[in-house]
Amino acid sequence: MHLFVSLAAHGWHPAAWRVVERPGFEAARPYLQAAKMAERGGLDALLLGLPIAARAAREIGGVDGLRLDPLPLLGLLIGATERIGLCGYWPVDVAEPFHVARVFATLDHLSGGRTGWIAGLAGRAETEGRFQRADLPYDGPDALARQVELIDVARQLWDSWEDRGFVVDQATGTFADPEHVHPIDHAGRFFTVRGPLNVPRPVQGQPVIVQRDVPAAAQPALAASTEIVLATPAALAEAKAMRSGWQALAPDVRYVVSLVVVLGETEAIAATRAAELDALASDRRPRFVGTPEQLAVHLAAWQAAGACDGFDILPALMSIDLALLVQAVVPLLRRRGLRPAGYAGRTLREHLQLVHPVSRFAA
């Protein structure tokens, strides 16, 4: 079972900030604490950036309605962790593929191969005012076509250095082997990019490509590039149907269910916690309320039913629910043989058992 956690400063319940001791804005500390906690639990990856549509996230209020740029935050967490994967949201709406490829290649090198790119569209409402550009489609089929092409160009740029392109032979003074570093000469509808990238091939070949809550109409176009898809199904039957839909398009894609969790040592404690939070602010999203044992049973049952390949946990309150996930739920999943005892590999691809892509330019 894949296990991710979406990071928040205080938590994913809209009232999270109202029940913590330090409700104000602190940029680094809460994320550093949560990242180290998640790594102690051997989780596969941290997800950075808004886990739900930005507008809805803003309604959460408090610190978690603010928006730190996920990329510097990802950079910060590289130094604070050693094994856990780090996935960052960089919406494609106004992005340039050369920037995306360059930054993620850098982050992948710095982290020793632990990065993933959440390559979503933020949409017109998020983008139009801030970037008033006549050449941008903002939404609809053209925005999707631009998204598909942008992801493709970024992957070409990561491929532009074959694994053996970066020679660094001190004896001969050969830094790169020009036979194995290639211009990409991409000329498409939205982008014209010569390449090659000026960062050697990422440790993972390519960072893992992640998508979140992809509309049905966009799924066929994005299937070819997507490796992890995060979704928010309302019920088990819907999850099964969505997963088989994705698998029909892309047999190797991993379908991961996002779930807000409110935990307590007893059912009553969990219910009381949820009620106290709800009294401060309502939260209508699908969520799980119960004990760590009940959550472990729930996750195992969905996985066994073929509803998903893993979970993206959104702790209602980081300080309590992430801690219980790591200290209580993970050991139960391990006992069931659903989680490994620790990190066997170094890279995110190794954690997820995804193949190391071969450069398309390799002979």
Place this chain on the structure above:
Amino acid sequence: MTMMHLGVFTYPGGHHIAGWRHGSVMPSEILGYDYYRRTAQAAERGKFDLVFVGDMLAAREKDGRVIAQGALNNIDSISILSAVAGATERVGLVATLSTTYNEPFAIAERFATLDHLSVGRSGWNIITTANDDAALNFSRKSHMEKTMRYQRAKEFVDVCKSLWGGWEDGAIVADRAIGTFVDTAKVHEIDHPGQFFSVKGALELPRPPQGWPVMVQAGGSPAGLEFAAMVAEVIFAAQSDREQAIKFRAAVKQRMPGHGRDPAILKVLPGLLPILGSTEKEALAKEKMLNELLHPAVGIWMLSEQMGFRLYDYPQDGPLPTADIRASGGAFTPRVEHLMERADREGLSIRECGVLVAASRSHGSFVGTPEALVDHMKQWLDEGACDGFNIMPAWFHDEMDLFVDQVVPILQRRGLFRREYEGSMLRDHLGLPIPAASAGRLAA
């Protein structure tokens, strides 16, 4: 006595173009986190003002092929500096990003984040990107013309400052009892319909601890000089000649009052590549060793790129063909002009010019003992050629450690450099004021 300011310019391998070939460099590690952490921590141990990372948006190539011996440029600056932010507490973090190939809202958000994560240690080296190749990686047929680039840069910076000033201090209330997190009356949207950018909205982040990142600038051309006078708080200058450096610094300072700015705040930090030995002879031997590691092809290539003139078919041991180069009608940077003048004066060959350019990438260098280096630095400072230096170690990490352990103590003993940090923000180290929230707001 005037105190000096010091930065260190990180680089994968080292600043001497052949520095990465030195036996102590572990080439497999030059892209990893520990490599940059070590440099940043060495800088902090030496009480440096800042760590500096450059930016390039195209590979080093010739005729569509990367230069085999050419070493690598800096990898992404913000990523490196955000990664080392957690491993350091005081040292400033200066990242380079281009205004020609970015959008102001995204960059304002990125630097606001870095400034918050580092609690007030960020700086932005504002560049307009000098190499034409970048255009070809960004769906443009040609690079934007220089005057236009600087007009765009000015508007870009104005929009960013306006966004950073959008949140008043105290906008975050975080009152749990009444459920008010933000006092929306203290958050101001901008609505900027401009020549290059139209931006409406506000950042979703409170004001950065420093108000805005320290504004750094690196260009030396007339357009760059005027831009520096308008916005720069720090200038990272490529100056290898003291007299020219004095003139340059005076020229920027002279233009600042015209833009309503106090020249006293400006800090000019030329690049400096030190090659140190316990005796001068030892230092010269080290320089010779490095220059012998330099592959001639790299020198000719770097020279051709900088001059915008292909030197590949000229005899390498013949004189630099300055007449042909000038006749090609290129727009030469001050660095190139300076090199051509020197080549004519000293009768330098193409190969020798290549070594000069490649060795320090036309920044200043110094070969000698630590004591002699301090004399050299003090002379530049005393004569008004600079306010400090951006140190460019020939290779990492030995040469950086050498500077920190052997040069910094002499600077401190002679009262030229701080023994301890006095503040925690980059603006504190540089003696720069924190701008008022309203300072950057554009007129509605």
